[in-house]
Amino acid sequence: MSIKTKIQAFKEDLDFFEDELQKYEFIIDLGKKLKPFDEKLQIDKNLVQGCTSQVWLVCEKKEDKLYFYGTSDAIIVKGLVYMILEIFSDATIEELNAIDMDIIKELNLSEVITPNRQSGLTGMIKKIKTYANEYKEMR
């Protein structure tokens, strides 16, 4: 599944709820699906810049694709992290390097997420792109 298709799927899920509180309930439930994240990886190097709460994000390369793992100390943010990991994992380095999007707009979350959180989401994308770029340069 391409990044675009995965974004579209989440967008449809989110748009299904007219009530903002229900949207949050959906996001909170997504957070519960996050795989356990090793506490040893919860270090400054893996922190995402721009988040009000703490978000850690790491990356693993399998063959020519990148896979992301992460978590947050905030429950709602965990749901956002889950979406980001799902959307951008299993993509090639080329695909990730080519990302040029406003994720908040793509997911139609600008009304739901406060400006502070929006910069956190943007920070997650930046971190993903940094990882993709590092792998590109390693080649």
Add this chain to the structure above:
Amino acid sequence: MFKNDFPYFNNSKVVYLDNAATTQKPQVVIDAQVEYYTHYCANTHRSSFSDANKATQQYENARTTLKNFINASKNEEIIFTKGVTESINFVASSFAKKFDTIIISSLEHHSNIVPWHMQGRVLNKGLEVVKCTPNLEFDFEDFERLLQQHKNAFVSITHISNAFGTIHNIKAIIQLAHKYHTPVLIDGAQSLSHMPIDVQDLDADFFAISGHKTFGPTGVGALYVKEKYLKELAPYQTGGATIQSVDYLGSVLLDSPYAFEAGTQNIAGVIGFAQALEYLNHLGYDSIQKAEKQWYEYLDAQLHTIEDIVFYNTTHHAIGSRSFNIKGIIHDDIGILLDKMNIAVRVGHHCAQPIMKALNIKGTIRVSLAFYNDKKDIDAFINALKKAISLLKG
């Protein structure tokens, strides 16, 4: 009942519980500002045509209103400012500069910390912090020890903690400081919305006042300066309307308060602020405190029914604000969900990071009441809080 006086409550569906950040404004305050802008908008203390005279008169009447409200002895002791932040910055960069040590409490907000840092004062190097007890109460023994150690000191202390609602016994603080000939500034940002202030009875040397936290307009406040210190007080900014004469050889400044109110003032704001004080006079602090006490106690009782709630102080010697956390949940998560349920509270460090760090927390959820809040507000908040917790823990 009181809400009818405040148009905000007719226009917004929000349950407003963020009064320590700013209070809502009664219609009379809004009307007074509209009246100035629509009927006699002119600059004060300069021109002498009829509307300018009226504006000056109303502005000076406001000074008298505030003087009487806090029982200052003279109008000269009342200097209008942008608010508490400017009042403290003024004293910090003027009168207090000469002191070797500034003594503050553990519960200060950033407005009474950062101005001192800007002078290069840090802990044990020009800045001392009085300890507090585990219930966040002022440690008088520690205070006296600091006063004994630092002979050339200036005390700058908040009256009521914005984050926790703790009330400092400022009369006793001032008395003790004066025993050591140390002058005292009281940060009264949270005071006037909750309790009457008598600067003569308190024997305060400086008292910083907020307009917008006292049901007045934003961008206006005041600094009370005890008469005996007026001569020693240098302006920290100068300009129009502060001078008696100017030529290229120098300027001769006017006396207080004019020497300290440089440039065109927030005229509408000052006039509006006076109306807020008149409104409080009309209601009387007895009925304000009766209403507030009832709902503060009710709020506390309701919060105690919530599982895993963590408080940092009791309501003993506290007013207005109640701060807490829920075990296992970051305050931000609760704040987001409360907002979606139209409940306005503040979550975070409340511009008081040092005390948050001392408590080893990043912040709290703070409910802050004003006299117009009622049972319905608190019930709506408690229900929303329970719902948020169940969503987050569910």
